[in-house]
Amino acid sequence: MTSKPARRLSNDFLARAALACCLAGSLWLAGCEKAESASASSTAPSAEAQASQAAESAGLLVTLGGDVTEIVFALGEGPRVAGSDRGSLYPPQVHALPRLDYHRQMSAEGILSLEPEMVLLTAEAGPPTAIEQLRSAGVKVVTVPAEASVEGAEAKIRAVAEALDATEKGDALIAAMRADLAAARDRVAQTEERPAVLFVYARAGQGAAMVAGENSPAETMIELSGGRNAASGFEGFKPLTPEAMLEFNPDVVLMLDKGFEAIGGEEGLMGLPGMAETTAARKGRFVTLPDNLLLSFGPRLAEAVARLSDALHPAAGATTGG
């Protein structure tokens, strides 16, 4: 009898404690993001000072899309950037800026609170409602094309340069990129070897890996770098099966850094059904590149091609300059 109130109390207490923990936990998690960006910006006072200086002469910018952000920085307009989406990971300075929602799920008010004069966004950005809302607030919205090709990368640079009134710098950037790409092509031309490359796309929490088929951005990169796509007969992505693995029998397996990590590194990759029987596995030819480099088709396209073609043609010698 006497124990009943006590039990009730403890249950009540437990329930309250659980509630408090849940709330505190969720608030803390949400707050972390903020604190992170705040502390990051406090460690880069010079960047901030530069930004405010730049803001006096020209309006602030918000960039959405990793490639768009990279181009703005490559054109030397980085100090004007007031914030970018969380898909923008390069150059390192962007980590000190306020992080906005991923560009496919942007929120107009968050962007407007940074008081930009212009928002540069990739054509993949959305939802359309948010874009309309930005326009109705009098902010200039510039949509940058998002085609995954050499011409696409040039078009992106041209679009951003035009919007920022920096066409000369843009043309110079394009010229430099063309020269670097031509150099990479020349090196590839020295060898007849066209290794079969399989782009394996894995992500955390997903049991199966996918392979990139014909007309995919990965295929474009492989061909630019002097390889050929080991996978054929389908477009887009296809789940990786043991039979497919043996049929494709790649000389090289190409992955994104994060996908490689997610799958459990080389060990995890070797554990994929059929992988151990491939030429790539026997020769240990696994190539990984940063996510924001290989498939971004931005200003570092030539660098990505050079790094990939060096990895595909080690015999031609590592010739990546600069």
Next chain:
Amino acid sequence: MSVTTLPRPAEATAGTAAPERLCAWAARERRKRAAVLGGLTLLLAALAMISVATGAVSVSPAELGAIFLGKLGLTTSVEASRVQEAVIWSIRLPRVVLGILAGATLAIGGAAIQGLFRNPLAEPGLIGTSSGAAMAAVIAIVAVTHLPFTLPAAAMSWIVSLAAFAGALAATFLVYRLSLVGGRTMVATMLLTGIAVNALAFSVVGLMMFLADDAQLRTIAFWNLGSLTPANWSSLAVVAPLMVIACVALPMMGRAMDALALGEAEAHHLGVAVQRVRFLTVLLVALSVGAAVSVTGVISFVGLVVPHLLRLAVGPNHRLLLPASALLGAALLVGADLLARTIAAPAELPLGVVTALLGAPYFLWLLIRERERGTLL
């Protein structure tokens, strides 16, 4: 509705009671109804006002007033900037309106389905509405990129919304048709059919997620977590009528649902057109929840738990429970959205996560408390 007048619950048990006691009981019920609905209306109004006034872009009360007066053609001494006006008028206001309507629709739909099935686990999801919408939306998200031509982004979001609405209706009516036995729907059959259709829908969602690329996967994830971000006046104009009709019409079923609580045969003998009530309720819920979900994506928890919270607080009388659910659901969603967009500003948390994070622990606490009191069935 050909629902004949039912004896009020107390009259049924208090047949020999003195008329004064009956009158006193009726007066008490009226006062309670007024107090509950009035209190919830005030809560909703307060939250809506705070929500319109709060956000990443700061707008002072004076500027807020200037914006609204400006819309009425009046000029004031305070000037609001164009950005502030756009934020209030084309971002926050449609968002709050959508939050009110979607929250009300989900909660009243939950209360109605629970009443209809006399089952505390029922919610619009159980008869296929949410899962059908999710399945169709996810198929649309993955399929549109496989079209031979590229669609503008605006067209894509309309296609996803349309698919979600059509999916909600199709799945609900599939469940309804399959559970028709000799012209009558059986509750048990309908629940089981709902479970089977849900399983089918979620397997298709799983298949689509398997086929989706990284970007599509993100879109699907956001869709499954719900958001009021897509709110704008033009989409509201399309979906609001469906939601308003449900919020007005469903409370009229209150008496019939109170009778159904006694059992189907009993309700029939009390003069309730059981089959008609069931069809109309399912139709209204499918139309309104389908409309809500097509814009916001899946928002968990509101439909299931709001009616339970209220049943614990104000009792099972559907004539009070249905409108009160609408008000509390609206207040909960507006409040949750306020948190979702301010906590991590300038970024936003997914709304479905906030509703469940706030609501589920509170609901657990309430359950434990009620269990201790012994008032829970």
